[in-house]
Amino acid sequence: MTEFEVPIVDASLFLDGDSLKRQIFANQLRDSLIQHGFVRVINHGISDDMIEEIFDWSKRFFHLPVDIKSEILHFADGSNPQRGWSSVGSESTAKLFHALKPGTSDKDIKPDIKVTNQSRICMISLYKTNRFQIKEHFDMSGTVDSKYPNKWLAESSISGFRSFMEDFYERCNSVSMLLLEAMEISLNLPAGSFTAKCQQKAHELRLNHYPAVKQERISPEINRVWPHTDLGAITCLFQDTVGGLEIEDRTHRGTFRPIPPGPRGEMIVNISETMQRWSNGMIPAGVHQVTLPPSLENKSVNGNIPNIPERYSIPYFVKADYNASVGPLPQFQQSSAPSAYPDMTGLEFHRRRLAQAY
Ligand SMILES: O=C(O)CCC(=O)C(=O)O
Numbered sequence: 001m002t003e004f005e006v007p008i009v010d011a012s013l014f015l016d017g018d019s020l021k022r023q024i025f026a027n028q029l030r031d032s033l034i035q036h037g038f039v040r041v042i043n044h045g046i047s048d049d050m051i052e053e054i055f056d057w058s059k060r061f062f063h064l065p066v067d068i069k070s071e072i073l074h075f076a077d078g079s080n081p082q083r084g085w086s087s088v089g090s091e092s093t094a095k096l097f098h099a100l101k102p103g104t105s106d107k108d109i110k111p112d113i114k115v116t117n118q119s120r121i122c123m124i125s126l127y128k129t130n131r132f133q134i135k136e137h138f139d140m141s142g143t144v145d146s147k148y149p150n151k152w153l154a155e156s157s158i159s160g161f162r163s164f165m166e167d168f169y170e171r172c173n174s175v176s177m178l179l180l181e182a183m184e185i186s187l188n189l190p191a192g193s194f195t196a197k198c199q200q201k202a203h204e205l206r207l208n209h210y211p212a213v214k215q216e217r218i219s220p221e222i223n224r225v226w227p228h229t230d231l232g233a234i235t236c237l238f239q240d241t242v243g244g245l246e247i248e249d250r251t252h253r254g255t256f257r258p259i260p261p262g263p264r265g266e267m268i269v270n271i272s273e274t275m276q277r278w279s280n281g282m283i284p285a286g287v288h289q290v291t292l293p294p295s296l297e298n299k300s301v302n303g304n305i306p307n308i309p310e311r312y313s314i315p316y317f318v319k320a321d322y323n324a325s326v327g328p329l330p331q332f333q334q335s336s337a338p339s340a341y342p343d344m345t346g347l348e349f350h351r352r353r354l355a356q357a358y
Pocket residue numbers: 206208225230237239245288289290312313314315
């Protein structure tokens with residue numbers, strides 16, 4: 001089998017180039033996203049230093065005591081976009097993914113993880129069995145979003161966090177508009193076909209933390225993130241150096257291939273469900289998961305097997321405006337390919353799908 005590699009595209013062609021270079025970037029972006037659901041983007045305009053810094057903030061945030069993080073707890077009632085801190089075990093992407101498949105039941109897919117101390121080593125109660133997802137996260141949206149406001153800790157708990165995160169959010173917004181514009185160009189769509197539907201900053205910037213896991217806790221029921229597709233139009237992701245991100249190989253359905261950590265600034269972009277809907281299924285969302293790194297059993301020191309190290313990642317979910325249509329665009333509908341998805345607003349879609357994840 002040939003080595004599986006997701007192409008790298010250079011966004012400086014689009015940012016600084018003439019119309020020919022812009023077209024080249026746009027076409028490369030489109031081709032990889034259609035083929036794999038994924039692409040790796042470099043020179044997107046967010047500096048390595050800023051990316052390094054957001055990982056530092058993320059560590060600082062998640063290392064705060066649980067009772068501080070609990071001040072901004074997201075209540076997982078399934079009805080709202082997520083804001084603030086979601087504790088380990090509150091989300092099940094396994095459920096999200098199964099909900100997509102007609103005729104499947106989620107009755108035996110319930111997260112059941114208990115963090116019984118603050119050592120950041122998960123204590124996982126296995127007695128009810130199931131598919132566990134060892135992850136905590138923090139979510140924020142655009143600062144203009146007064147309907148679902150962000151949740152911030154007091155400055156005295158983590159001084160400077162809010163202003164950095166708000167700044168980073170804006171930078172991701174600029175990159176995501178660039179990517180959507182390039183998609184419009186490469187698909188010969190009228191300008192604004194995607195970007196005009198993503199103006200109100202319903203996007204979500206998320207910090208993911210996968211706590212360290214004791215070697216002896218590892219079992220087939222445990223994963224960092226179960227296979228799923230994201231809900232927005234596209235997702236832009238930064239990962240640390242631990243590894244574990246895998247995407248489904250579309251030529252061998254059900255087989256996952258690693259996306260190993262690349263250079264610091266590399267942004268991994270994937271197609272998400274809203275783009276699949278807009279394109280009437282022509283650009284399918286990329287299925288992905290995050291696995292635990294391979295066993296460290298052969299690395300035992302004095303008979304002690306080291307823990308699976310913690311991991312951090314930072315996705316930016318680019319989302320349609322709450323009142324924008326997420327039904328297929330007319331350009332993707334023909335008599336031979338009528339609309340495959342019912343029309344609804346971005347908020348309606350988001351809430352329906354989120355309700356399935358909790
Ligand atoms: O941690 C990662 O690399 C991916 C995370 C992810 O898929 C998600 O948060 O939706």
